[in-house]
Amino acid sequence: MVGLRERKKQRTRRALVEAALRLFEEKGFEDTTLAEIAAEAEVSTRTFFSYFAGKDDVLFYDVDSRLERTLDLIAHREPGESLAALLIRMVKSSFEWTVNDGDFDLLMAPQRIGLIMSEPALQARALHLLFDSQLRVAEALHRNYSDELDEIEAAAAVGALVGATKLAAMVSITRGDSMEQMGAALIRAVEIAVGGIGSLG
Known part of the structure; x- marks a missing residue:
């Protein structure tokens, strides 16, 4: 509490x-x-x-806390949990954090995205943070699935997942979707990404 x-x-x-x-x-x-x-x-x-x-x-106030939550989720993967299942759980958990966090208002998301996309310095900062977080998540996946994934496969899996979900979220936000519609869009994006990722391991 x-x-x-x-x-x-x-x-x-x-x-x-x-x-x-x-x-x-x-x-x-x-x-x-x-x-x-x-x-x-x-x-x-x-x-x-x-x-x-x-x-x-x-504008990037929640990046560190969300990354730490994700790394903690990977570190405490469920026994026998497949890579695909973990990635789906990661996205579902991330969406739940967004909806349930008291200091995050979903209505602010379009404003944040608009500002970041309109300012070159903010775009550069966003890309830096995105690449850094993806590398850290890929390293965590490799550590926890070392028998199944090498570094390249872990990096590719994270890149596919993040690319699919980030773009799906942006499209969903800009077209004014409800939270339920956004959640469904993210799950569909995960399904598309995991369709290819499922061949790993």
Whole structure:
């Protein structure tokens, strides 16, 4: 159960994210300052730096926690769980985290995607984070399926899965799908990716 202190931190973090997104949309990313974000969220600039190192970090606030959850899920694979079954469970779990996390609003997703795709610096940051997380997930898969996958196969499996689900999610979000429709789109994307991945191991 989340304690009072942690809930307060989550509320402050969410307030900063929402304030930043409002200002980025109104003024543009480049013209929005850290001080303005802090003021909009009714906190000090010092408090801002307790949560984020810079204003671009606001848009990627959940990347580290989601990656750690994924790595933990792989490290604790179920006995006898096949690679395909684990990958499907990974995507289902990731979607559940998105829907159930108190500090993430699905309605913010189109704004985040729009901002990232419109700013070259943010696109570069997003690609860096994506490649880094994929490599770490591939390394974790190789460790946990060392008898079945070599490094190349693990990397290809992760690339196929992430490519399929990321693009499916973006299309689903931009066309205004409900959460149920988005969940179905992700599962379909996994099925398509796993159709090829199932031949491994």
